[in-house]
Amino acid sequence: MGDPKKIRKKYTTPSHPWQRSNLENEARLVKEYGLIRKKEVWKVNSLLKKIKAEVKEIAASEGEKAEKDKNLLLKKLKSWGLLKPEQGIDDVLVLETKDLMERRLQTLVFKKGMSKSIDQARQFIVHGHIKVGDKKMNTPSYMVKTGEEDLIGFIGRSSLSDPEHPERVSKKEKKLIKEEPKAEEKSTEENKDEKTEDKKQESNEK
Numbered sequence: 001m002g003d004p005k006k007i008r009k010k011y012t013t014p015s016h017p018w019q020r021s022n023l024e025n026e027a028r029l030v031k032e033y034g035l036i037r038k039k040e041v042w043k044v045n046s047l048l049k050k051i052k053a054e055v056k057e058i059a060a061s062e063g064e065k066a067e068k069d070k071n072l073l074l075k076k077l078k079s080w081g082l083l084k085p086e087q088g089i090d091d092v093l094v095l096e097t098k099d100l101m102e103r104r105l106q107t108l109v110f111k112k113g114m115s116k117s118i119d120q121a122r123q124f125i126v127h128g129h130i131k132v133g134d135k136k137m138n139t140p141s142y143m144v145k146t147g148e149e150d151l152i153g154f155i156g157r158s159s160l161s162d163p164e165h166p167e168r169v170s171k172k173e174k175k176l177i178k179e180e181p182k183a184e185e186k187s188t189e190e191n192k193d194e195k196t197e198d199k200k201q202e203s204n205e206k
Contacts, residue, residue, distance in 0.1 A: 011039065011046040033101045034110075034118035040141065044100045051077070055092045081146040105132070106140035108152060113169050120167070129158040 014022055026038050035041065051073070058070045070089055077083045080103050083091055101107060106121050109130060115121040122140045124130050130137050132144065133151040144152070154161040160168060 011043040012049075013042055014045075029097065029101065032118070033104065033107060034122050034140075036122075041097070043141070044097055048095060048097060048100055051095070052093055055089055058089065079145045079147070080143050081149075100143070103143050104140060105130070105137055105142040105144050105152070108144050108149060112149075112152060114152070114154070116167070116169055124154075124160065129154055129160045131155045 016022060026041050029035065029041050030038060054069075054073060058066050058073070061069075073092075074083065074089060077092060078085060078087075082095060082099055082103065106118065106125060109115055109121040109124060110118045114130075115124055125140045126138055128136055128138050131151075131153055132142070132148050136155055159165055162168070
């Protein structure tokens, strides 16, 4: 028997891991998307780098093969929902890590109102309560295709398939999840209120 096949890492670590900006960005992504460790961020970053490197290679090539590779890449990215139907190869270069994070199964389970939090969405997936179509999924990082979004649901034999289950999100909670403004929007509104209050105080002093 030969040596066992070497398992290669599916990601590369940051070249400057201790930069403050990198650490803050990774910590923000881990919290926002309910990740367990930074390795998950590195995997997504590596996938994004691989995609962009492929785009640059296609742009530097000519001929029938380059055109075929370009069409295949665009088809894949559009099926993932990373590009709109009218977008082209140049639009791939402006994709960010968050764009890929938004297509993860864990993110979509939460955004569809199937869980009360992004962390609970991960728990439901890992514990085998979630399916995509007829297939049970236990991988939170699964990249969901646009045609699969409406196929996400609870498996039939799961106790969570009962709408009255205490861990299911109520209609009122679903509405709050959809209407809740993002943290950035909240901070912007707070800044506006503070500026308005300052102006009022200045006018009163005058």
